[in-house]
Amino acid sequence: MKLFHISDLHLGKRIYEFSMLEEQRELLLEILRSIDEEQPQALLISGDIYDKPVPPTEAVKLLDDFLTEVSKRGLHTYLIAGNHDSAQRLEFGKEIFGRESIHISGSIGEGLAHVTETDEYGTVEIWLLPFFKPAHVNALLREEEASSYAAAAKLLLEREKIDFSKRNVILVHQFVTWRGAAERSDSETLSLGGVDEIDAGLFFDFDYVALGHLHNPQKLGRETVRYAGSPMPYSFSEIRRKKGITVVELKEKGVVSLDFIPLETKRQFREIKGPLEEILAAGRETGGSEDYIRCILTNSEALLDPVGQLRRIYPNLMTLEFEQQAASFSDEVLLDTETARPEELFARFFERQNEKELDETQKKLLECIWKGTEEKA
Known part of the structure; x- marks a missing residue:
């Protein structure tokens, strides 16, 4: 059974007030083309479908069009809510969607939703674990109380009595780490003190763990526990990481192969650095650029309307910064602000x-x- 794993679409996202809908539409079409070429049996989307709990109508239409095209191709789609999604809005019509093999889980409800798939090697159980908080789990279990996200996840899994002698796949949208570490980026929602961390070891019995939440593709602890990452950069801290589709092929129990299909948009996210006059000259030589730009100027003198000058050549300039080296306090005599003039x-x-x-x-x-x-x- 071949699976496509993607996550963190963040449909409707704006970066520095630039709408990403055009790029997102382009990427979803790329994913459809890859589906046509690779012919997977199922598509796993591990949360943060939208960027906001109340998404713009254009983003809802974009998802509608995409899922319609996926359904036409005969794929089974599995989709869970992330921390950016509204569970109730995402689950609207889920029973009807389920009849069309689009399986949606917005909340833990009465427990983990799961669907049984079959292939030439037997059955595969697909489990759906959307974003949750310990309070949601405590309300479900009542008799037991989880004081942390990790404890809550453990209780949920134990409650299901999963048969790990068979093949099992789980979609998870949580802050999963391996021994307290995972690679993060600037576009993710941070929490204080690591209170929401869940160790990847909790999921090691699954044949594949389709993680969502962190935006950089990465494995945790073993090859089969993976963040798909976002399909495009959502901050300039991500520009050096390849984005794409994780391809998972399940064979007999214990045999899993992985591949990666890169995704790129026509307009890239780029960082340019140097004196204003050099950056302008380089841009004029190449005829300008439609890419999304973070510009860091190294000029020390005052400049006249650098944003205006740059946007004539780089119309999608997102952010302009000036390189400032932090002054060292080690040899400074600090002034008394009460007495200093x-x-x-x-x-x-x-x-x-x-x-x-x-x-x-x-x-x-x-x-x-x-x-x-x-x-x-």
């Missing part, structure tokens, strides 16, 4: 921001400004 405080601020002292002209100008302020006061 305002011009002294400003001079120190200027020095730390620009890594140079005020020149004589600037000092005289500052003195005149301050004298005028005192006279008005």
